Amino acid sequence: MNWEAIGAIGEIVGSLVVFLTLLVLIRQMKEATNATRASTMESIGDRIQARLLAQAADPALSELHVRASHASTLAEFSEVEQHQLKMWWYTAFNHQQLQYNQISLSATRDEDSEFRRMSFVRQLKHYAIARECWDMSVKRQGGFNLRDDFIAYIQEELGEPT
Secondary structure (H helix, E strand, C coil): CCHHHHHHHHHHHHHHHHHHHHHHHHHHHHHHHHHHHHHHHHHHHHHHHHHHHHHHHCHHHHHHHHHHHHCCCHHHCCHHHHHHHHHHHHHHHHHHHHHHHHHHCCCCCHHHHHHHHHHHHHHHHHCHHHHHHHHHHHCCCCCCCCCHHHHHHHHHHHCCCC
16 A cells, blocks of 8 residues: 555545534534524513413402403503503513514524414404504604514514505
8 A cells, every 4th residue: 555545545534524523513503503492482481471470460460451451542541550551562562572583583483483473463453452552662652662673574464564
């Protein structure tokens, strides 16, 4: 065996090692991406659960939301109740905006969040108070601002121009 043959074998072995290393790195990147997405979805779920548990644990807040689900305007509530309802919905808007950002950054897949987004859009369509708070946010009233790209995204889902 001459040195040229040994060198050629070395190059082949080196190429195989590089190829195998790339395969391992690709697999690790996929696993890291999946772990990030799982963590993101858990975070989204935790935020939703915290909001729902707050309402379930507080009879006064629960009663307020039952009344709000049948109301047609915030004007039907006291100033404190209006503030509570606005803060509740602003928290929901912020949560949806964070979820939108996570999708935009590919931290989660759009299909993983589809049902939550559609539930949010249904609430805006069917609950007057939610819609009133949304409209205030879109018009930049009430001290809560949303990003323009998120507003356009939701307005499109609502079938309305921005």
